[in-house]
Amino acid sequence: MISVAVLGASGRMGSHVIEAVNGAPDLELAAAVDHDGSVADAARAGAQVAVDFTVPSATEANVHALIDAGIHAVVGTTGWTEEALLRVEEHLKERPELGVLIAPNFALGAVLSMRFAAAAARYFESVEIVELHHPDKVDAPSGTATHTAMGIAAARAAAGIGPSPDATTHDPEGARGAVIEGVHVHAVRLRGLVAHEEILLGNPGEQLTIRTDSFDRVSFMPGVLLGVREVARHPGLTVGLDGYMAL
Numbered sequence: 001m002i003s004v005a006v007l008g009a010s011g012r013m014g015s016h017v018i019e020a021v022n023g024a025p026d027l028e029l030a031a032a033v034d035h036d037g038s039v040a041d042a043a044r045a046g047a048q049v050a051v052d053f054t055v056p057s058a059t060e061a062n063v064h065a066l067i068d069a070g071i072h073a074v075v076g077t078t079g080w081t082e083e084a085l086l087r088v089e090e091h092l093k094e095r096p097e098l099g100v101l102i103a104p105n106f107a108l109g110a111v112l113s114m115r116f117a118a119a120a121a122r123y124f125e126s127v128e129i130v131e132l133h134h135p136d137k138v139d140a141p142s143g144t145a146t147h148t149a150m151g152i153a154a155a156r157a158a159a160g161i162g163p164s165p166d167a168t169t170h171d172p173e174g175a176r177g178a179v180i181e182g183v184h185v186h187a188v189r190l191r192g193l194v195a196h197e198e199i200l201l202g203n204p205g206e207q208l209t210i211r212t213d214s215f216d217r218v219s220f221m222p223g224v225l226l227g228v229r230e231v232a233r234h235p236g237l238t239v240g241l242d243g244y245m246a247l
């Protein structure tokens with residue numbers, strides 16, 4: 001049995017994770033921690049792995065506290081910067097036996113979309129991303145879109161491809177969206193949506209669209225459970241669930 005703590009327990013994701021852990025024969029729920037609790041509660045309860053679905057402003061401190069407490073971490077919370085990831089990597093040197101997985105998206109379709117987009121990006125002149133989410137989401141662009149853009153940018157740089165063509169010289173309202181490593185990202189917030197992303201790739205006379213849709217948060221649970229089961233076997237920092245998959 002793996003003993004699991006859930007941070008952000010009463011949130012939209014945390015409540016699904018609790019249900020998924022309770023339904024898994026090889027996992028047991030050690031602690032459900034919310035805003036008024038802390039990582040110390042997870043440690044006192046003997047958790048081996050903690051799952052964090054909290055808020056961008058809290059997640060880094062949670063991960064450092066989990067490392068100090070000797071608890072493996074599976075993190076879905078978004079908002080991570082390169083500097084914050086480096087700080088976690090540095091901290092893990094003190095506890096080389098621990099694993100930390102930070103995954104911007106646990107839905108298998110989204111994980112595959114990111115891989116497909118990076119593979120396709122070198123064959124198309126233009127690429128842009130549209131992410132679409134429920135209006136209660138606090139961060140934009142989404143962690144998934146940011147990770148997708150970074151993967152695309154890395155693939156294009158490795159292939160020696162420059163930025164997508166764009167004649168825009170006048171955009172006082174920022175209509176061309178955020179630009180992440182040269183890739184334009186557009187964020188839609190709409191009641192009724194859960195989590196969706198389209199990667200649009202264009203060449204003269206053709207377009208490839210890669211689209212992933214999470215219609216329900218149950219879509220994230222197989223990936224979260226994979227992370228919980230695998231994290232202790234992957235010491236150090238892993239960014240992206242694809243690091244645990246045979247892709």
Ligand SMILES: NC(=O)C1=CN([C@@H]2O[C@H](COP(=O)(O)OP(=O)(O)OC[C@H]3O[C@@H](n4cnc5c(N)ncnc54)[C@H](OP(=O)(O)O)[C@@H]3O)[C@@H](O)[C@H]2O)C=CC1
Pocket residue numbers: 007008009010011012013014033034035036037038053054055056058075076077078079103104105106107139143220
């Ligand atoms: N990687 C993935 O596959 C996915 C990632 N996400 C990401 O997960 C995060 C959470 O999303 P979602 O569940 O929709 O958000 P919610 O706002 O529904 O849930 C966040 C929860 O965290 C609690 N919380 C805030 N601070 C702390 C803290 N310091 N310790 C413990 N709990 C805390 C909040 O409590 P209170 O309300 O009292 O402040 C709330 O219950 C977001 O960053 C989102 O982008 C979402 C879906 C999938």
Ligand SMILES: O=C(O)C1=N[C@H](C(=O)O)C[C@H](O)C1
Pocket residue numbers: 078104105133137138141142143144145194195196
């Ligand atoms: O807040 C959400 O809902 C989601 N957040 C993650 C992100 O920012 O990419 C993952 C998924 O898109 C749902």
